[in-house]
Amino acid sequence: MREIRVAVPDRPYVVRIERGASASLGRLLGPLGRSRLAVVSSPTIWDKHRDRIRPGLADLAWTEVLVADGERQKNARTLQRLYDAFVTARLGRDGLVVAIGGGVIGDIAGFAAATYMRGVDWVGVPTTLLAMVDSSVGGKVCINHPRVKNMIGAFHQPRAVIVDPAFLGTLPARQRQTGAYEVLKCGIIGDRGLFDALRQAPPSLEGWDAEKLDEAIASACRLKANVVGKDEREGDLRRVLNLGHTLGHAFEAVTEYRRFTHGEAVGWGLVAAAALARRRGLLSADDFEEIASAVDGLGPRPRLGLAPERVLDAVARDKKAREGRVPFVLPTAIGAVTIVPDVTTGEILAVLDELAQRRTPARRRG
Ligand SMILES: NC(=O)c1ccc[n+]([C@@H]2O[C@H](COP(=O)([O-])OP(=O)(O)OC[C@H]3O[C@@H](n4cnc5c(N)ncnc54)[C@H](O)[C@@H]3O)[C@@H](O)[C@H]2O)c1
Ligand SMILES: [Zn+2]
Secondary structure (H helix, E strand, C coil): CEEEEECCCCCCEEEEECCCHHHHHHHHHHHHCCCCEEEEECHHHHHHHHHHHHHHCCCCCEEEEECCCCHHHCCHHHHHHHHHHHHHCCCCCCCEEEEEECHHHHHHHHHHHHHHHHCCEEEEEECCHHHHHHHCCCCEEEECCCCCCCCEEEECCCCEEEECHHHHHHCCHHHHHHHHHHHHHHHHHHCHHHHHHHHCCCHHHCCCCHHHHHHHHHHHHHHHHHHHHHCCCCCCHHHHHHCCHHHHHHHHHHCCCCCCCHHHHHHHHHHHHHHHHHHCCCCCHHHHHHHHHHHHHCCCECCCCCCHHHHHHHHHCCCCCECCECCEEEEEECCEEEEECCCCHHHHHHHHHHHHHCCCCECCCC
16 A cells, blocks of 8 residues: 655645555545545446445445546536535535546546535545546546636645556556556656656556556656645646646647547657757757657557647647747656747747657557
């Protein structure tokens, strides 16, 4: 069992990483002393894992609310359904929302908790690798606006995060791979040991040693917890977590969120950031190659091949853009990054051209 403290000023909390923890949620949540729990999950997760989860909750008063799969469910209609279920279950101010699922469930259940009765407590039980290392730590919760992703949200830190890596046993390989890029990102930002560990891991982490996987999850959470603890509200420091995301988000937007999973787009974004850094003389050619081959080593991903002007357009529309310029997080070594405010259009075009030429393991369609 590993515990990582997220030292946000008002309400520090602990990320507990323990294989099998999801079978004893009652024991772990009991000490919070809540009269009633609303467990929010999805049919896919519930089908595969409810038989393990339910007995552990037997001593608590709880109700389940299931939200269908998919990013499209992260909307105001689903939110209303959650409020309805909370009201029906008479969830009071001392109630607890427990989000058991991937990032979609965590984001919407967390946002429901942030707003229901002006805020009730919630606990995250992430079931995807991406949610374990990224979305469940940091307290950003949200839903999508019909035209803009993640547009309506709040900062609402969970009371606790319970990570049970056993969930990953049923996660499809492509979903595991998508989370692995976020873990790799953490290594590049500030943990050379984590980066090296991932270099040894099999593609999409398939069949990776459980102990090594758990340690990698812990290291990634530790890095995010450190950053979030120092900068809860996304000032300059928290921005480093955006490594690979400025272009990654643009790649997702230009392909209308269909070609890449989020992590695959971030994988390309990491290579792009490393190439931008190398071109500026901030990163050595050797470190660039190491980063690019670490990204490739996680498995095949869809080819890039995007119209450069559309990518530039999407970058300019980035939420973090100011006067058309977006600050880029660039690696200066494996385990160190810097923020560069003045990346030019010309530099981005050159990198897109370079990436289009690059041979990478391609993912088969389907
Ligand atoms: N709040 C944040 O800081 C933050 C950070 C990163 C991403 N996000 C958000 O997270 C979301 C993406 O999260 P995600 O990648 O976890 O996707 P997801 O929640 O859509 O889950 C992916 C799929 O895997 C299934 N699944 C989940 N766990 C499973 C398991 N153990 N076994 C089998 N199937 C399982 C789900 O049912 C779903 O179909 C996006 O909406 C993104 O905006 C939020
Ligand atoms: Zn991400």
